[in-house]
Amino acid sequence: MSPTSGTDPDLTRKGRREQARSERKALEAAAAAQAARRRRMIQLGSVLGAVVVIVVVILVATSGGGSTAPSTGPTAKKEAATVSALLKGIPQSGNVLGNPNAPVTLQYFGDLECPICKEFTLGALPHVIEKYVRTGKLKIEYLSMETATREPETFRTQQIAAYAAGKQNLGWYFIETFYHEQGQEDSGYVTESYLQNIAQQVPGLNLPNWSAARNDPAFAEELKRDEQAVTQQGFTGTPSFLLGKTGGTLSKLENPSLEEPSDFESAINKLLA
Amino acid sequence: MSSRALRITMIAIATVGLGVASYLTYVHYSGIPPLCSAGGSCLEVQSSVYSKLAGVPVALMGLIGYIAILASLLIPESEESRLATMVFTVAGFGFSAYLTYRELFSIHAVCEWCASSAVMMTILAGLAIWRFLRGEPLPPGALARMEAADSAAPSLPVAGS
Numbered sequence: 001m002s003p004t005s006g007t008d009p010d011l012t013r014k015g016r017r018e019q020a021r022s023e024r025k026a027l028e029a030a031a032a033a034q035a036a037r038r039r040r041m042i043q044l045g046s047v048l049g050a051v052v053v054i055v056v057v058i059l060v061a062t063s064g065g066g067s068t069a070p071s072t073g074p075t076a077k078k079e080a081a082t083v084s085a086l087l088k089g090i091p092q093s094g095n096v097l098g099n100p101n102a103p104v105t106l107q108y109f110g111d112l113e114c115p116i117c118k119e120f121t122l123g124a125l126p127h128v129i130e131k132y133v134r135t136g137k138l139k140i141e142y143l144s145m146e147t148a149t150r151e152p153e154t155f156r157t158q159q160i161a162a163y164a165a166g167k168q169n170l171g172w173y174f175i176e177t178f179y180h181e182q183g184q185e186d187s188g189y190v191t192e193s194y195l196q197n198i199a200q201q202v203p204g205l206n207l208p209n210w211s212a213a214r215n216d217p218a219f220a221e222e223l224k225r226d227e228q229a230v231t232q233q234g235f236t237g238t239p240s241f242l243l244g245k246t247g248g249t250l251s252k253l254e255n256p257s258l259e260e261p262s263d264f265e266s267a268i269n270k271l272l273a
Numbered sequence: 274m275s276s277r278a279l280r281i282t283m284i285a286i287a288t289v290g291l292g293v294a295s296y297l298t299y300v301h302y303s304g305i306p307p308l309c310s311a312g313g314s315c316l317e318v319q320s321s322v323y324s325k326l327a328g329v330p331v332a333l334m335g336l337i338g339y340i341a342i343l344a345s346l347l348i349p350e351s352e353e354s355r356l357a358t359m360v361f362t363v364a365g366f367g368f369s370a371y372l373t374y375r376e377l378f379s380i381h382a383v384c385e386w387c388a389s390s391a392v393m394m395t396i397l398a399g400l401a402i403w404r405f406l407r408g409e410p411l412p413p414g415a416l417a418r419m420e421a422a423d424s425a426a427p428s429l430p431v432a433g434s
Contacts, residue, residue, distance in 0.1 A: 043405075044359065044405065044406065047363050047364075051364055055368070059374070115379060186378060
């Protein structure tokens with residue numbers, strides 16, 4: 001018997017035990033790694049799900065400023081009364097509010113669905129109208145610039161609806177009422193019945209004439225001119241403004257506060273001085 | 274990419290993000306217009322109704338978010354720290370996505386600072402998810418030892434051969 005003949009089987013058994021142990025360890029390690037990976041995937045899925053839910057909740061919560069339906073009833077009456085009180089007695093001509101011979105002109109580029117324009121309408125604008133337009137020092141010309149309205153056709157329809165009211169020198173009533181009762185952005189609230197509802201709130205508006213005027217090709221041309229002015233000035237958002245002495249060259253009014261009238265006041269006072 | 278290199282990359286990105294968020298927070302509270310090459314877009318975004326959430330400036334929220342991400346990256350690495358980084362960055366990514374949506378579809382102006390922060394948060398979230406899913410990094414030399422063990426395994430004596 002060779003000296004190794006008795007130990008070989010022992011070594012083989014030992015080797016097999018070692019191999020089995022290492023295989024078992026490898027399997028355990030693989031199972032542990034798989035379990036850890038599964039646990040991580042579950043944790044990642046939970047986090048992603050929670051974040052999606054939170055973002056959706058924030059989106060819904062921060063979109064609650066407006067209504068998806070046209071305003072009716074007491075709310076609409078209240079808004080219409082506010083607009084009437086602001087504009088009553090101030091001359092209008094087309095899309096221009098104020099004395100046509102006012103020494104200073106403000107051009108206001110807006111989109112009727114733009115929520116930031118609504119901020120301006122409810123913020124600085126009433127003070128500017130009361131202090132400068134009502135007193136005959138300033139006239140404000142409303143021009144169209146598409147930003148918030150997603151569908152170009154809707155934009156065209158709503159802006160022309162406002163210009164058509166301007167044909168009866170009531171355009172600013174339409175514009176102000178639209179902004180005051182603005183619906184939730186991207187909700188598709190601007191329908192024919194919505195526009196009719198706004199028009200019905202404009203005091204003294206002859207509805208059949210207004211409806212007929214909406215087909216006037218002159219307004220489509222006016223929108224094109226507005227668009228050219230926007231391109232020429234390089235405006236990127238609404239509301240944007242040009243201000244200057246009437247008949248002279250108007251300059252951009254850069255980043256005025258839309259809530260406080262102070263920026264408008266100082267710029268207008270400088271021109272009036 | 275080694276675990277250390279990944280961590281350093283993430284710390285570098287989070288530090289730049291912290292700088293951007295600090296600047297936007299400073300601008301918000303000081304009332305000065307932010308430096309912006311895209312006209313008044315940054316000011317438009319910063320002064321919009323969406324610049325605050327429940328009364329808290331979103332710039333401040335971003336600042337707090339970046340501080341949390343950096344803290345989770347600077348503590349000793351563990352399963353929990355990687356989970357924390359992943360949670361913070363994914364939350365930051367979700368918040369950035371919401372703000373970008375508001376910029377594009379509600380404010381209709383894009384602030385370069387906010388956009389750059391959103392890009393950084395997206396990269397951070399991607400890296401953090403990768404880091405979290407791959408788990409504990411292998412100790413140095415472990416891969417070589419495993420390969421050596423694999424190559425040695427077939428030469429083991431087999432009973433009956």
